Amino acid sequence: MSLLQYQSWKVGYDPEVDSYPSWLVCQPYSHLLPSVVAPGTPIACLKEELRNKFGFQKECVVCAGTTDSIAAFLAARATQPGKAVTSLGSTLAIKLLSNTRIEDSRFGVYSHRLDDKWLVGGASNTGGVVLRQLFTDDQLAKLSEQINPSQISLLDYYPLPKAGERFPIADPELAPRLLPRPENDVEYLHGILESIARIEAKGYGLLKELGATEVYQVFTAGGGAKNEKWTKIRERVLGLPVSCADQTEAAYGTALLAIKGDQQNIL
Numbered sequence: 001m002s003l004l005q006y007q008s009w010k011v012g013y014d015p016e017v018d019s020y021p022s023w024l025v026c027q028p029y030s031h032l033l034p035s036v037v038a039p040g041t042p043i044a045c046l047k048e049e050l051r052n053k054f055g056f057q058k059e060c061v062v063c064a065g066t067t068d069s070i071a072a073f074l075a076a077r078a079t080q081p082g083k084a085v086t087s088l089g090s091t092l093a094i095k096l097l098s099n100t101r102i103e104d105s106r107f108g109v110y111s112h113r114l115d116d117k118w119l120v121g122g123a124s125n126t127g128g129v130v131l132r133q134l135f136t137d138d139q140l141a142k143l144s145e146q147i148n149p150s151q152i153s154l155l156d157y158y159p160l161p162k163a164g165e166r167f168p169i170a171d172p173e174l175a176p177r178l179l180p181r182p183e184n185d186v187e188y189l190h191g192i193l194e195s196i197a198r199i200e201a202k203g204y205g206l207l208k209e210l211g212a213t214e215v216y217q218v219f220t221a222g223g224g225a226k227n228e229k230w231t232k233i234r235e236r237v238l239g240l241p242v243s244c245a246d247q248t249e250a251a252y253g254t255a256l257l258a259i260k261g262d263q264q265n266i267l
Helices: 048-054 068-075 128-134 137-145 185-209 228-238 250-260
Strands: 042-045 061-063 083-088 092-098 110-114 117-124 217-221 242-244
Touching (some): 061 250, 068 092, 068 117, 068 217, 068 250, 092 185, 137 185, 185 228, 217 228, 228 242
Antiparallel strands (some): 042 061, 083 092
């Protein structure tokens, strides 16, 4: 299998050496530690009662899964170091394929193993949840159409739904900054979208400073990927090509993982 990543670091598993640390293995409860396999690894066939109940074929195999955000990354097929996926949903999450592992709790940066490479990133509390506190979906669509994405907004915000940020600033007390609010809602939305793009750019810049492979292309997943004006703003702010991933559903990524259990080079 050419594509691997491990999610077991939350139970103390070290993905770099592919084992639990010796101090943990020596504990009297070590026999209770779960076995670790790569996502996509076939585990077992379905029980007959489940196959019959849901109409699955006899050969149907259960494979190890992964997290939703990593599945979305796999769905985008960003398979080369330097390619990244920004998920613009309720929050903003970035994941970059890197040759180097980066872990830094000071900035909320972490890595997942991806074969012989690393999926490096972090998640900010900014994102769509802030936009929906201020505008309806219909307002967002109509106001966005009136934005000139080539024009730089001079408004400087840090859009958060409430106090607290995880990445690229790790500060539980960081206050939202959404003022001053101009009378023109188009200008206000423009300023917010551009400010979120600056947070995204700061995130990718931070990963580079910490030693990750430099990003050269960004795919977008999540609801924000549908906003073409925002995409153009982000391209300008990031100074990088930004496009919507052909596939953005996490389910598509998990299906690719399952296929990987039996085939090679499908991604």
